[in-house]
Amino acid sequence: MEDHEYEQDESNPPLLATYKHLLDGEHRRLPLGVVAGDEEDDQCDLPVIDLAPLLLDLESDQQTRNNGGSSSAACRAAMVRAASEWGFFQVTNHGVPQPLLDELHGQQLRAFRRPFHRKLAPGDGDDEDQLLLSPEAYRWGNPTATCLHQLSWSEAYHVPITTPSPETKTTTATRRVIHEVSAAMSKLARRILSVLAAEHGPPPETETTTCFLRLNRYPQAPGSGGGHGHGVLGLCGHTDSDFLTILRQDDHVGGLQLLLDDKDGGRRWRTVRPNPGALTVNVGDLLQAWTNDVYASVEHRVVARPDRERFSVAFFLCPSYDTLIRPPLPGKTTTSQVYRNFTFGEYRSQVREDVRLTGRKVGLPRFRRHVSPSPASLTHQLS
Ligand SMILES: O=C(O)CCC(=O)C(=O)O
Numbered sequence: 309m310e311d312h313e314y315e316q317d318e319s320n321p322p323l324l325a326t327y328k329h330l331l332d333g334e335h336r337r338l339p340l341g342v343v344a345g346d347e348e349d350d351q352c353d354l355p356v357i358d359l360a361p362l363l364l365d366l367e368s369d370q371q372t373r374n375n376g377g378s379s380s381a382a383c384r385a386a387m388v389r390a391a392s393e394w395g396f397f398q399v400t401n402h403g404v405p406q407p408l409l410d411e412l413h414g415q416q417l418r419a420f421r422r423p424f425h426r427k428l429a430p431g432d433g434d435d436e437d438q439l440l441l442s443p444e445a446y447r448w449g450n451p452t453a454t455c456l457h458q459l460s461w462s463e464a465y466h467v468p469i470t471t472p473s474p475e476t477k478t479t480t481a482t483r484r485v486i487h488e489v490s491a492a493m494s495k496l497a498r499r500i501l502s503v504l505a506a507e508h509g510p511p512p513e514t515e516t517t518t519c520f521l522r523l524n525r526y527p528q529a530p531g532s533g534g535g536h537g538h539g540v541l542g543l544c545g546h547t548d549s550d551f552l553t554i555l556r557q558d559d560h561v562g563g564l565q566l567l568l569d570d571k572d573g574g575r576r577w578r579t580v581r582p583n584p585g586a587l588t589v590n591v592g593d594l595l596q597a598w599t600n601d602v603y604a605s606v607e608h609r610v611v612a613r614p615d616r617e618r619f620s621v622a623f624f625l626c627p628s629y630d631t632l633i634r635p636p637l638p639g640k641t642t643t644s645q646v647y648r649n650f651t652f653g654e655y656r657s658q659v660r661e662d663v664r665l666t667g668r669k670v671g672l673p674r675f676r677r678h679v680s681p682s683p684a685s686l687t688h689q690l691s
């Protein structure tokens with residue numbers, strides 16, 4: 309992509325101007341680009357779990373439940389296995405209607421296609437959507453990036469889903485579709501959480517007041533190569549600070565990478581192959597703590613592609629701020645209590661404080677019993 313093409317599009321945030329010094333300086337020293345893990349043999353397919361038996365089990369009468377019981381048990385077991393072995397998996401027959409997801413995609417396109425200055429300060433014409441897609445909800449880039457690995461070639465709307473349910477008359481299409489997708493993803497996330505937590509005692513409480521939906525866009529980025537060429541980071545490496553995330557990835561444009569163990573005892577970035585129609589589920593920090601590390605909150609990041617822009621939607625399932633994250637006592641599934649008790653509010657504050665002071669999220673290692681975090685355990689910040 310030519311530099312001027314990016315700048316000519318008035319809807320793009322000024323990422324190129326902001327990061328030019330980093331790109332010019334380091335790109336030359338790293339001729340293959342800055343991101344590894346996008347070669348064909350670095351691609352991976354996540355476990356795919358068909359949720360039909362589970363949803364049937366929850367919604368049907370006793371008779372049907374008896375008939376479908378064993379496939380529902382297999383579905384639960386597959387989720388438990390994937391959450392501990394991968395920390396990520398994909399679900400089909402998930403109950404979030406495809407037409408609704410497609411409609412949200414249309415609204416997302418419309419929101420990101422607005423001129424950049426309107427995203428920062430929407431005018432009268434945008435009144436209707438101000439509540440959800442206001443300048444306070446809008447983020448772009450990472451202004452404090454000092455090297456290419458901290459760069460976020462992306463823009464996003466963080467939409468709290470506490471907004472009252474839309475009243476029929478005044479509701480815009482954007483508001484209605486965001487509300488409906490959030491409600492469907494929230495229901496799905498709670499079901500999955502209850503299955504995963506059941507292994508470890510009573511399930512944690514969740515609240516709608518702290519959950520949010522993030523609409524992401526990764527504009528086409530400078531880089532070399534075509535489809536699998538090297539790009540810059542759209543989102544730097546991070547773990548999610550929630551119980552569970554439901555992610556609607558772009559059906560065709562890949563870019564999500566996971567830091568996974570490899571056969572040689574090291575770790576390397578692997579790119580998740582897109583799976584149209586499936587939703588991606590990942591374990592967040594709170595669920596890892598709740599299960600004494602049985603489930604893994606895996607570090608992930610996004611590569612912005614040189615050949616195409618990419619969109620995604622993430623729903624974050626969180627508890628209320630005063631919810632105590634109280635890992636179960638050692639028992640059936642674990643032998644020692646790994647973390648001290650903490651509230652979600654305390655966790656969020658600590659993450660923000662670490663980011664403010666050091667530019668990086670420490671996350672769970674801060675809450676380990678008797679162990680102080682090592683610099684190697686630091687990850688980049690995202691909420
Ligand atoms: O865009 C993606 O695939 C991942 C987004 C993500 O990790 C996040 O929003 O926390």
Ligand SMILES: [Fe+2]
Pocket residue numbers: 546547548608690
């Ligand atoms: Fe994430």
